[in-house]
Amino acid sequence: MFSGQHTLLRRLEEADAEKIFSHWNNYELRQYLPSPLPSSQQDLIELVRTKDKLFRERSEFFFGIEECCTSKELIGIINLESISWISRHAFIGSFCIFKPSLRGKGYGRDAMLTLLDFAFNVIDLHVVALLVESYNKHAIGLYENCGFMKRGTMRELVYRNGKHCDVTVMDVLKKDFLDRYGILPKGENII
Numbered sequence: 001m002f003s004g005q006h007t008l009l010r011r012l013e014e015a016d017a018e019k020i021f022s023h024w025n026n027y028e029l030r031q032y033l034p035s036p037l038p039s040s041q042q043d044l045i046e047l048v049r050t051k052d053k054l055f056r057e058r059s060e061f062f063f064g065i066e067e068c069c070t071s072k073e074l075i076g077i078i079n080l081e082s083i084s085w086i087s088r089h090a091f092i093g094s095f096c097i098f099k100p101s102l103r104g105k106g107y108g109r110d111a112m113l114t115l116l117d118f119a120f121n122v123i124d125l126h127v128v129a130l131l132v133e134s135y136n137k138h139a140i141g142l143y144e145n146c147g148f149m150k151r152g153t154m155r156e157l158v159y160r161n162g163k164h165c166d167v168t169v170m171d172v173l174k175k176d177f178l179d180r181y182g183i184l185p186k187g188e189n190i191i
């Protein structure tokens with residue numbers, strides 16, 4: 001587990017599938033995830049199993065985001081995928097705080113900084129990149145706040161709500177993250 005100030009990143013368990021399922025098919029959330037298609041609870045159990053296997057193989061790191069101060073609830077997910085151990089890069093693939101009422105309170109930023117600290121100071125990646133729908137100003141603001149910079153636009157790459165939408169490419173290098181944040185304290189929960 002890797003703990004920030006308000007959140008903790010932990011591996012998912014099969015028992016989490018039910019909790020994720022209660023949010024996963026909400027269309028408001030799905031529009032930000034890779035596929036807009038709904039999932040069954042069985043799909044999510046398989047997803048958790050697959051992500052666990054990929055974690056053990058070190059080819060993807062999929063974490064649950066847990067609120068660590070009061071509720072200790074699973075409030076979202078975040079991952080590093082498409083990892084190259086030769087180039088030492090990875091992409092953020094999925095990132096969300098499930099409930100809209102919990103967004104804008106700093107949990108996402110805390111979880112992203114904890115993930116970047118893991119990426120750069122624990123597994124020694126060189127660069128972390130991501131793609132984000134250009135209309136998602138909240139997410140882009142958060143990424144900039146965490147040290148990512150815009151590197152370009154892929155035009156009309158994704159189809160959302162009846163429109164072909166531009167996608168912004170962003171990245172952050174280890175040295176830029178270290179200049180800004182150094183090595184973050186890991187808290188007492190690291191094991």
Ligand SMILES: CC(C)(COP(=O)(O)OP(=O)(O)OC[C@H]1O[C@@H](n2cnc3c(N)ncnc32)[C@H](O)[C@@H]1OP(=O)(O)O)[C@@H](O)C(=O)NCCC(=O)NCCS
Nearest residue numbers: 032095096097103104105106107108109138139141142145
């Ligand atoms: C994107 C998401 C994970 C962010 O998590 P969050 O908990 O809402 O984000 P935070 O409250 O930590 O945001 C903090 C920072 O974002 C930035 N930010 C927030 N809203 C912003 C806006 N409208 N414009 C610019 N920057 C903004 C600010 O820098 C803010 O930092 P500050 O509060 O210190 O000023 C969450 O909103 C979410 O799940 N959204 C739906 C799914 C999604 O969009 N996923 C991303 C797909 S790429």
